[in-house]
Amino acid sequence: MKPKVLVTREVFDETLEYLGAHCQFESNQEDVPLEPGELARRLADKDGVMCCLPDRVDATLLAGSPHLKVVANIAVGYNNVDLAACTARGIMVTNTPGVLDDSTADLAWTLMLGAARRLTELERRVRNGEWTGWCLKQWLGVDVHHATLGIFGMGRIGQAIAKRAGGFDMKVIYHNRNRVAPDIERRLNAAFVSKEELLRRADFVVLQMPYSPETHHMIGAAELKQMKPSAILINSTRGGVVDDAALIAALKGGVIRAAGLDVFENEPRLNPKFLELDNVVLSPHVGSSTEATRRAMAMTAAKNLVAALTGATPPNLLNPDARRR
Ligand code: GLV
Numbered sequence: 001m002k003p004k005v006l007v008t009r010e011v012f013d014e015t016l017e018y019l020g021a022h023c024q025f026e027s028n029q030e031d032v033p034l035e036p037g038e039l040a041r042r043l044a045d046k047d048g049v050m051c052c053l054p055d056r057v058d059a060t061l062l063a064g065s066p067h068l069k070v071v072a073n074i075a076v077g078y079n080n081v082d083l084a085a086c087t088a089r090g091i092m093v094t095n096t097p098g099v100l101d102d103s104t105a106d107l108a109w110t111l112m113l114g115a116a117r118r119l120t121e122l123e124r125r126v127r128n129g130e131w132t133g134w135c136l137k138q139w140l141g142v143d144v145h146h147a148t149l150g151i152f153g154m155g156r157i158g159q160a161i162a163k164r165a166g167g168f169d170m171k172v173i174y175h176n177r178n179r180v181a182p183d184i185e186r187r188l189n190a191a192f193v194s195k196e197e198l199l200r201r202a203d204f205v206v207l208q209m210p211y212s213p214e215t216h217h218m219i220g221a222a223e224l225k226q227m228k229p230s231a232i233l234i235n236s237t238r239g240g241v242v243d244d245a246a247l248i249a250a251l252k253g254g255v256i257r258a259a260g261l262d263v264f265e266n267e268p269r270l271n272p273k274f275l276e277l278d279n280v281v282l283s284p285h286v287g288s289s290t291e292a293t294r295r296a297m298a299m300t301a302a303k304n305l306v307a308a309l310t311g312a313t314p315p316n317l318l319n320p321d322a323r324r325r
Contacts, residue, residue: 003047003309004067008034008055011074015298022306023048040064048305050074050298051081053285059085070308072301075288076100076157077238078318079211087319094304094316097156099296100288105160107287108236111260112204114281115232117141118258121278142203142230142257145169150202152218153209153237154180154190161206162188173198176209199226204234211238219243224250232258236287239264248273251280262287 005023007016010031019025026042028034033054034042040061043049048070051057057071062085070092071081078095086093114120118141125131125139145168151158154176162172165188172190179185179192199205205227209215219233220243227233233256235242244265250256258279264270267285274280288297304314313323 003069004045005048005050005305005309006042006046008039008049008051009074011050011298011302012295014295015302018299018302019050019306023309036061043068048072048309050301050305053077053080055080057081057086062086062089062091070094070305070314072305072308072314074297074301077210079238083319087322090322092308092314092322093318094301094308094314095318096297096300096304097316099300100293101156101160103290103293104157104236104287105164107262107283107289108157108161108206108208108234108260109164111234111236111262111281111283112206112232113144115234115258115260115279116144116204118278120281142232144204147171147203148173148201150174150193150198150205151190152176152195152198152205152207154184155208155210157236158206158208159184159188161208162190173201195223196226199223200228202231203228204232206234207237207241209237209241211240215241217241217243217246219247221246221249224255227256229254229256231256232260234260236260236262239267244271244274248277251277 002024005019005025007025007027010029016027036056039055043065045067047067050072052074057080059082062068068091071086072094073081074096076095076097078093081093083093118139122139148171149165151162151174154174158174165172172188173193174190175193175195175198218241224246247259248271251259260281262283263285274282288294304316307314
């Protein structure tokens with residue numbers, strides 16, 4: 001008998017075709033988010049699940065899913081999955097690294113350029129009929145070219161962001177848990193600095209480190225105060241690494257110039273005070289959301305899932321200890 005699989009959200013036809021060749025699947029193609037109770041009910045008899053960031057895979061859910069062998073998350077981040085609880089039960093967890101690096105880096109740059117040149121604010125003004133003619137000092141932005149880019153988190157996506165800075169003649173500084181290899185620093189023309197130095201020197205501070213209890217509110221009132229008043233903050237990683245209330249106060253009070261945000265605390269119910277601010281560019285957690293990249297992410301997750309259920313090692317296994325149990 002083919003293994004039983006739940007796909008918690010709508011995926012692409014080719015993803016289902018691939019899964020169908022290897023598994024019996026139940027797919028939520030209506031794309032209505034599954035409430036925790038409904039998710040638990042549907043998962044009770046399944047061997048595998050393909051899930052997304054809004055699905056919480058925690059110890060309670062796992063306790064009611066005795067057959068589960070693999071959780072294939074359709075994302076590179078996996079803070080929605082209790083990895084330790086999965087490992088303890090011998091359940092493999094996989095993610096989708098690599099295929100989304102360039103698209104996510106492009107979105108970080110979209111936010112940088114948009115915030116620097118006030119694009120969403122100015123588009124609103126054009127639509128509202130406020131544009132009555134050209135003037136020299138009209139709606140001035142700041143330059144991205146030749147500015148200093150500071151990146152927190154120099155993994156694959158951070159590196160893709162840094163690579164793009166070469167075309168803008170930017171100075172690149174970064175901070176990371178571990179310094180990256182010298183050849184990568186050379187190729188990216190990037191210098192490792194302390195957190196404090198990055199905050200003090202960068203014109204653009206880009207957050208690209210993973211979310212964890214250690215990075216929760218890593219940027220709060222104190223860090224915002226260390227930044228230049230002319231600086232722009234970009235969060236293209238996860239809500240929660242920034243204290244959103246502190247950021248709103250800083251944007252209102254001129255502590256920093258502007259922000260570009262793709263992620264928020266308590267998504268999708270972001271703090272409504274963001275909506276009152278002109279100096280913030282907002283996007284709805286779409287870092288990886290291009291057609292090609294989302295197709296690649298879904299297929300990567302499907303391949304991880306099928307590998308796990310057919311006795312192979314999934315290419316993107318996050319907890320090898322689970323296989324040994
Ligand atoms: C998206 O946020 C991801 O982690 O892939």
